[in-house]
Structures are given as C-alpha cells and as structure tokens.
Amino acid sequence: MHIHSILPATGIDKGYSYKADEILPLGTYVKISFGRQDVVGVVWDNDVTADIPLNKIKSVSEIYDSPPLADDMRTYIEKVAGWTMTPMGSVLKMVIPSYKLLEEPKRPLQFFCMSINGGGAVALNKDQGTAAHDLCTNIDQGYSCTLLDGVTGAGKTEVYFEAVAECMRADHQVLIMMPEIALTGGFVDRFEKRFGTRAALWHSQMTPKQRMTVWKGVASGQTKAVIGARSSLFLPYADLGLIVVDEEHDQSYKQEDNVIYHARDMAVMRGACMKHPVILASATPSIETLQNIESGRYSEVTLPDRFGGAHMPDMHLIDMREDKAESGEFISPTLHRAINETVKSGEQVLLFLNRRGYAPLTLCRSCGARLECPQCTAWLVAHKKSGRTFCHHCDYGGRSPDKCPSCDADDSLVPIGPGVERIAEEVEAKYPDARIMILSSDTAEDGLKLQEKLDAIQRGDVDIIIGTQMTAKGHHFPKLTCVGVIDADIGMKGGDLRAGERTWQLLHQVAGRAGREVLSEGRKGQVYLQTYMPENNVMESLIDQDRDAFTSLELEMRKMANMPPYSRLAGIILSGKNEKTVEGVGRTLAQTAPRSDEFIVMGPAIPAFAMLRGKHRRRLLVQCSRKINLQKTIEDWLGRIDIPSSVRLSVDIDPQSFL
Numbered sequence: 001m002h003i004h005s006i007l008p009a010t011g012i013d014k015g016y017s018y019k020a021d022e023i024l025p026l027g028t029y030v031k032i033s034f035g036r037q038d039v040v041g042v043v044w045d046n047d048v049t050a051d052i053p054l055n056k057i058k059s060v061s062e063i064y065d066s067p068p069l070a071d072d073m074r075t076y077i078e079k080v081a082g083w084t085m086t087p088m089g090s091v092l093k094m095v096i097p098s099y100k101l102l103e104e105p106k107r108p109l110q111f112f113c114m115s116i117n118g119g120g121a122v123a124l125n126k127d128q129g130t131a132a133h134d135l136c137t138n139i140d141q142g143y144s145c146t147l148l149d150g151v152t153g154a155g156k157t158e159v160y161f162e163a164v165a166e167c168m169r170a171d172h173q174v175l176i177m178m179p180e181i182a183l184t185g186g187f188v189d190r191f192e193k194r195f196g197t198r199a200a201l202w203h204s205q206m207t208p209k210q211r212m213t214v215w216k217g218v219a220s221g222q223t224k225a226v227i228g229a230r231s232s233l234f235l236p237y238a239d240l241g242l243i244v245v246d247e248e249h250d251q252s253y254k255q256e257d258n259v260i261y262h263a264r265d266m267a268v269m270r271g272a273c274m275k276h277p278v279i280l281a282s283a284t285p286s287i288e289t290l291q292n293i294e295s296g297r298y299s300e301v302t303l304p305d306r307f308g309g310a311h312m313p314d315m316h317l318i319d320m321r322e323d324k325a326e327s328g329e330f331i332s333p334t335l336h337r338a339i340n341e342t343v344k345s346g347e348q349v350l351l352f353l354n355r356r357g358y359a360p361l362t363l364c365r366s367c368g369a370r371l372e373c374p375q376c377t378a379w380l381v382a383h384k385k386s387g388r389t390f391c392h393h394c395d396y397g398g399r400s401p402d403k404c405p406s407c408d409a410d411d412s413l414v415p416i417g418p419g420v421e422r423i424a425e426e427v428e429a430k431y432p433d434a435r436i437m438i439l440s441s442d443t444a445e446d447g448l449k450l451q452e453k454l455d456a457i458q459r460g461d462v463d464i465i466i467g468t469q470m471t472a473k474g475h476h477f478p479k480l481t482c483v484g485v486i487d488a489d490i491g492m493k494g495g496d497l498r499a500g501e502r503t504w505q506l507l508h509q510v511a512g513r514a515g516r517e518v519l520s521e522g523r524k525g526q527v528y529l530q531t532y533m534p535e536n537n538v539m540e541s542l543i544d545q546d547r548d549a550f551t552s553l554e555l556e557m558r559k560m561a562n563m564p565p566y567s568r569l570a571g572i573i574l575s576g577k578n579e580k581t582v583e584g585v586g587r588t589l590a591q592t593a594p595r596s597d598e599f600i601v602m603g604p605a606i607p608a609f610a611m612l613r614g615k616h617r618r619r620l621l622v623q624c625s626r627k628i629n630l631q632k633t634i635e636d637w638l639g640r641i642d643i644p645s646s647v648r649l650s651v652d653i654d655p656q657s658f659l
C-alpha cells in the first residue's frame with residue numbers, strides 16, 4: 001500500500017493523502033472522492049508518509065492511462081498559482097476541468113491537425129521575408145519573447161505562419177491564441193489554406209465531445225496545432241514548441257473571475273518555464289510590451305508597410321461642438337456627407353459605436369426616475385429589436401415597460417443617448433434605400449449568425465454596417481472605405497489608468513478597417529472621429545497616426561505618476577451580501593496594511609460597481625515599487641487577518657479594470 005499526495009482540481013491549495021496499491025508516477029491523473037463528489041486529481045508527490053492512520057485514508061477510485069501531467073507543467077501550475085495568488089487546485093482545474101475528459105470515448109476520436117504540409121505559403125515581400133526569417137531562427141532555441149509589430153494590413157499573419165511552419169517541421173506543437181471574438185471561421189480557413197489541414201479550435205462555446213477530442217489530441221501529442229481563446233493556454237500539450245499571442249494588446253486576454261490572470265503574461269511565463277519561444281503580434285502593442293522592449297526583456301521585429309501597397313486611411317476629426325448633429329440625432333453633417341458619397345459610389349461605410357442596444361439609459365419625463373438595476377450599480381439598457389430592457393451585468397429586467405415603474409405615468413419614458421440600434425434608426429431614416437446591418441454581440445436578435453453576417457459584408461450585400469467592438473477585430477472587408485466613429489470620447493470617460501491607451505488602440509484598429517484593399521488612383525480610406533475634445537492628445541496623435549508620439553507621452557505620464565509599467569498594482573476586491581461586514585473587512589485590511597514609500601495601500605473605496613449581482617463591493621488598491629515582491633508582501637499581510645466566510649476576497653494582480 002502506498003500513500004500519495006494528490007492535488008484535487010478544485011479551489012484547494014494543497015495535496016491530500018490517498019492510497020493506492022502501486023506507486024503512481026508523478027503527474028498521473030486519478031479520480032478521487034473529495035468531500036461529497038468525485039473529482040479529478042493529479043499525483044503531486046508519490047509514496048509519502050501520512051500522519052493519519054492508514055484505515056482513515058481513502059483509496060484512489062480510478063487511475064487513468066492518459067499521459068501523466070509533465071513535470072514542467074506542474075511547475076508551471078505552481079508558478080501561475082503563485083503569481084495570481086490563487087490556489088493551485090483552481091489552476092489545475094483550468095488544465096483539467098472534468099474527469100470526463102479522461103474517460104474512454106464511445107467511438108474513436110478524429111483528431112485535428114495530425115500533420116501539416118506547407119503547400120499554401122504565399123510569396124512574402126522583402127520586409128516580411130526578413131521578419132519571418134528572424135522569427136524562424138528562434139524555433140528550438142529555448143525561450144525568447146518577440147513582438148511582431150506591424151500596421152493593420154501589413155501581413156503579420158503570413159509572417160508568423162512561417163514560424164508556425166518551422167516549428168511544426170521540427171515536430172513540435174503550436175498554439176495560436178486570439179481574442180475569443182476573433183475566433184471566427186475566417187482565421188481557421190486561412191490556416192487550412194496555408195497548411196492544408198484544419199487546426200483544432202478551443203473556445204468557450206464547445207460541446208463536451210469537441211472538448212474531449214481537442215484535450216486528448218493535445219495531451220497525446222497527435223494534434224499539432226491549436227487556435228484558441230485564452231483558456232487554450234492551460235491545455236496539457238505533450239510538446240509545445242511555440243505560442244503566438246495575436247492581438248496581444250487585447251483586453252479580453254484578461255480573465256476577471258475565478259483565477260484572475262492575463263493570458264498574454266501567462267503565455268510568456270509558460271514560454272520561460274518550458275523553454276520555447278513566444279511571439280506577440282499587434283498593430284497597437286500594449287504600453288507594457290513596448291516598455292519590455294525598451295528595457296531589453298523582449299525583442300522586436302517590425303513590418304513597416306501595408307502589404308500590397310494599400311495605404312493607411314486619411315483621418316479627420318469632427319468637432320461636435322461646431323459641427324452639430326440635429327436635435328435628437330448623433331451623426332454630424334460632415335459625417336452624413338461622407339456616408340452619402342460612399343454609398344453612392346457603391347462602397348461600404350462602417351459606423352462604429354461601442355454600445356449595444358438602443359439606449360444606455362431610460363428616463364421618466366414626469367418624475368425623473370431612471371431605470372436602474374436593483375442588483376448592480378448600472379442602468380438598464382433598452383433593446384428595441386428584442387423589446388427588452390435589461391442589465392448588461394446580471395441580465396435583470398425583461399419586457400420594456402410601457403409606463404414608468406415609479407410614477408405609473410403613460411408614455412413618459414424617453415431613451416437617453418445612443419446605442420447601435422438607435423444609430424441604425426437614424427441611418428434608416430436618412431438613407432431609406434441603403435442596406436443596413438447591425439453587428440454586435442446581440443446577433444440572435446435578427447436571426448443571422450455572426451459568420452453569415454461577416455460573409456454578407458464581404459460579398460458586398462451591405463452598404464452601411466453599424467457595429468460595436470467586435471467589428472474592430474481582424475475582419476477583412478474589401479469594400480469598406482469609410483469609417484465613422486460616432487463617439488470617439490466614449491472610452492475616455494472612465495478616466496482609469498489605461499483609458500487613453502485603450503481608446504488609442506481601439507480607434508486605431510477601427511480606422512484600420514477602412515481601405516484595406518488598394519483603392520484605384522491612389523485613393524485612400526476615409527476615417528471620421530466625432531469628438532467633443534479635439535485638442536486631447538489621444539485624438540491628436542490618432543489623426544497624425546503618430547504612435548510613437550502617443551507612446552512616449554503616455555510613458556512619460558505613467559512615469560510621473562509612478563504607475564505601471566514603472567510600478568506594479570494589485571486590486572483587492574471584497575464582496576458580500578452584508579454591506580457593513582464588507583466595509584468592516586475593508587477597514588481592517590487598511591489598518592493592518594504594511595506601509596512604506598514603496599508599498600502604498602489606498603482604500604477601501606466604494607467602486608463604480610458598488611453592487612454587482614446582489615453583492616456589495618469594496619476595493620483596495622496596492623501600488624508597489626518594482627523592487628518589492630508584490631505577491632509575497634500581500635500574502636504575508638492577508639495571512640495575518642481573519643476574513644469571515646461571508647466575505648469573498650479576491651486579489652487582482654496587474655489589474656486592467658478598476659470598476
């Protein structure tokens with residue numbers, strides 16, 4: 001009889017003793033009963049002594065013959081847990097979400113991407129060739145992290161595909177990570193065209209069977225390439241040789257619940273831990289990444305031009321204080337003229353507004369009440385097509401009311417501000433003959449699936465697209481020559497650390513949708529930004545398309561304020577049903593915090609979302625010098641305090657959100 005320390009894939013930080021008849025190799029997957037349920041666990045230590053009597057120790061219920069979790073993967077799990085300050089068992093759960101993945105399938109599985117051939121390679125231009133060569137020489141040479149930096153349309157994908165090919169020629173596996181929203185058919189088809197085989201896809205909308213196929217293919221080493229959202233990083237690859245993080249600046253790489261982690265940073269950590277290269281690709285790299293290049297931690301490969309000679313668009317600022325929209329409307333006369341001309345010449349317009357639904361706020365004209373969510377600090381958002389008014393955070397709400405819920409007045413509710421549906425209404429009235437489409441994550445509202453919509457745009461079946469953030473990502477619309485940003489200031493309003501950076505990245509990407517095909521006679525795509533603050537440095541550097549000017553100013557400001565990347569931040573978020581208890585824990589934390597010039601604790605503060613899904617919230621913010629071990633200091637501090645079980649505490653290392 002041998003006793004093993006087994007880490008259950010639950011939110012637990014340590015292994016528990018279980019017995020088995022034989023010595024199980026480290027990393028073996030087992031089924032164990034834990035509490036009242038069966039969970040999967042991994043042998044973390046074999047043949048140990050236990051300080052409880054043998055007859056009290058439970059036996060392993062089942063031993064799986066799946067390849068064991070590799071040593072370096074266990075080290076990686078420990079590192080991720082340490083970095084994110086979450087229990088190891090929570091990280092293990094991301095690697096193996098269910099023991100069902102380990103069971104024998106009823107029918108043999110058909111693995112994706114068993115081998116590749118490089119048949120569909122396209123000819124690269126000189127700059128692309130040089131960049132591809134640089135990336136290829138890193139394959140099989142241990143850890144490196146390289147930014148592939150190139151404007152939208154410069155052909156970054158073709159360049160990193162060369163490194164992917166090189167890695168697969170050396171018979172290693174490859175992971176290409178993308179923001180979830182960009183994981184549409186288009187990219188997968190492109191991969192298939194290039195490599196003659198379909199890559200395995202990994203994202204949140206998969207069936208259990210699809211999950212099992214990919215998980216087993218990856219763990220056995222039979223699946224050579226995965227294209228996945230952030231969670232694909234935690235698959236147990238048998239022999240991963242390269243990670244590409246496409247759109248590395250994208251904020252959706254940050255997971256905000258359970259294990260709070262940044263998938264880009266954890267990808268770099270995985271490369272360092274497992275000694276393989278990582279490529280970060282972006283047209284608008286994050287400030288952190290640019291600073292990592294400046295300091296020599298990452299290297300950089302740049303692509304200067306748009307592929308095939310297409311030009312960057314002309315950018316125009318529309319000062320909404322001068323160029324006023326008509327009352328109750330949101331499109332300025334200048335933008336209207338541009339829409340009109342574009343549609344007349346048979347080309348496409350994209351109107352960008354990062355707001356779903358019809359109106360972000362509904363107000364009662366007789367009593368002044370605003371429709372608010374009782375469980376969150378948020379307005380209810382009116383959606384006209386579905387006839388619902390609901391909370392975007394918790395789904396509270398239902399059929400749009402026809403009288404005011406506060407004063408019962410009829411016909412007194414008025415929409416305030418625009419969402420994409422309201423812009424569509426304005427456009428429909430002005431251009432009755434134009435074919436109009438809304439592109440937002442509420443795709444179900446008019447029955448067409450996202451891919452069908454993208455295909456229709458590509459075929460030219462649409463004249464005016466009205467879209468949210470999802471239109472900014474990677475799609476290639478050949479007929480699109482004019483982009484109008486309805487409210488360029490929208491992202492600046494929160495005023496948090498990265499407001500300027502995010503606005504710059506998003507609007508630059510949206511602008512990049514215009515004129516991606518070479519227009520005849522040297523014509524360029526046209527981009528119009530409607531703003532109330534045209535003299536703001538973000539707007540100015542967008543118009544000048546001067547990224548370096550924006551970056552150096554932004555870095556300068558961060559340095560003066562001693563903000564990341566020059567210092568480190570951590571958010572401590574408390575939530576619970578009883579506001580007094582939550583507040584009390586917040587105060588205790590503040591009173592007991594270690595304080596010095598190099599470790600500053602702010603709060604507890606009432607965050608913008610003072611209430612979310614029925615729970616009261618408080619936040620503390622830690623600002624810490626880069627010389628100090630942030631996680632260790634927080635761990636020591638929190639370890640000295642008893643936190644009641646009715647209050648949930650989570651730590652957000654390098655927070656992106658301050659709400």
Ligand SMILES: [Zn+2]
Nearest residue numbers: 364367404407
């Ligand atoms: Zn009212």
Ligand SMILES: [Zn+2]
Nearest residue numbers: 373376391394
């Ligand atoms: Zn809500």
